[in-house]
Amino acid sequence: MMALAHGITWRGGNVKGGARMAALSAASRLLEELGAEWVSLLGVGAEAVVVRCRWRGFDAVAKYRVPKPYRDERLDSVLRRRRTVLEAKLLIEAKKLGVPAPTLLYVEPELHVLLMDFIPGVRLREVITRLDRPEEIFRELGFYTGLMHERGIVHGDLTTSNVMMVGGKAYIIDFGLGAFSNELEEQGVDVHLMLRSLESTHPSLVPSLYAAFMEGYEEARGEEAKRAVEDKVVEIRRRGRYVAERRLRAKRGAST
């Protein structure tokens, strides 16, 4: 398995299956229609086909939301159109705040496609253990997350897979599940998702990196907002049925 840019994993070269081929050829036709030149396939992700292309002189990324054979066509079309438009708006707003994120170049809602500039890097998830000062990166991510929250943007899928490292700089990508919201709940979900993506792939790094993330977050939003979000994260983790509090785990010494 190889990791590719833009947070999407593609099992190297092994493009099989009719549905997969159909998605790729649809993306290819689409690029032609937009006057873009296919450079390379960056990934066939959970939601979209992502292609690096040349478009009006830009080194660009085209994101095409593919139809899903497992859901009702009407629901499918509504979701793809709505998410394409929303993602475009979020990219613009994040950029206005100075958040390191891709720059939107073009959007075509009816075709379920948007174009943005290419960020040449590797996913944070893949290089976490090789970073010189991972705390610094997480502090920075916490800061920009706090900044977005302060200005009413939630990312919606804030994980280590959706951060690209270019040199020593972290870019937040894939606003595909983001929203305009000032809700503490959704802010808590962002932080919870980042925490859990760390827990699920790099459990041993959680304490130091989460602390660094929240430090940066506090820098952007102040202590009160930070504390509110932290409490929310605890609540979110406790809320779903059968969710034990973490202190139970500590007390019992990790179960069996």
Add this chain to the structure above:
Amino acid sequence: MREAEPVVLGIESTAHTFGVGIATTRRILANVNSIYEPKVGGIHPREAAEHHSRVAGETLARALRVAGLNIQDVDAIAVALGPGMGPCLRVGATLARYLAVKYSKPLVPVNHAVAHVEIAKLTTGFRDPLVVYIAGGNTIITTLVEGRYRVFGETLDMPLGNCIDTFAREVGLGYPGTPRVEEKARKAESYIELPYVVKGQDLQFSGLLTKALRLVKEGAKLEDVCYSLIETAYSMLVEVAERALVHTGKREVTLTGGVARSKLLCRKLEAMAKLHDAVFKPVDPEYAGDNGAMIAYTGALAYASGVTISVEESAIRPMWRLDQVEIPWSPHRSS
């Protein structure tokens, strides 16, 4: 004839099912279950517990008879200590402690959610699948990472099974809700847009339930609401499973838990898996719902890895999370 490997008796009593299973680390020798069915409304924990107490002795005796064993032949007693409803859990735990003390057998603690995952692996033959675990009380997408089942997605409010069961009950379709709602859905004519709430890899169903119930109250065609509810809920779930599959790069997908009997959900997951060149297979329907066999089988895996617990420490754990459990028997310790 005794097998070389340990034979473990397992007791399930986390919610509506009281079950006793007998298993080795390779196969199931007995699976006897008795399900409490509420006359009205949802599961009342105390009434379910009364049911469990009533059927415990007979269920135990039948399981031993099916396996052709005496209780003395069993090497260990496994019990689901959680997660689940306190009064129900206590029935199973009490019986397990009694058997362990009376017959001097080691006691093995089993996490109910882990057991659903392990029985799915046994019956599908999958070694390292992405697991979608859907039941009345749980909605979890999980896979093994670093010796534990890590949660890659779950419900932030109510479980999917609970959402559909509650809807079915409120509109008079009765229990169990899922098959009845699915049947109505087949006669639908149109699709109505409902709240579709996916947050990263997590799900929320309460808004969907509220809106669906309101539509019925306002006179929308029940068939259409059933279709739209099922279509929306399953699509949300499959989308999250798809994200987890892409995130983890696993090649196998399985569905376990009570809702695993849903052919519609199976078809959707299969279509999703195919998109990513993964293979889909659901748990054997006999072991989809809560059952004693899965506790016995998981107990056998745990016991073979040296996991036991003293009677004094064997308190029930109603909130015991899947990802709190070490899986020492896991062959894959990938990171």
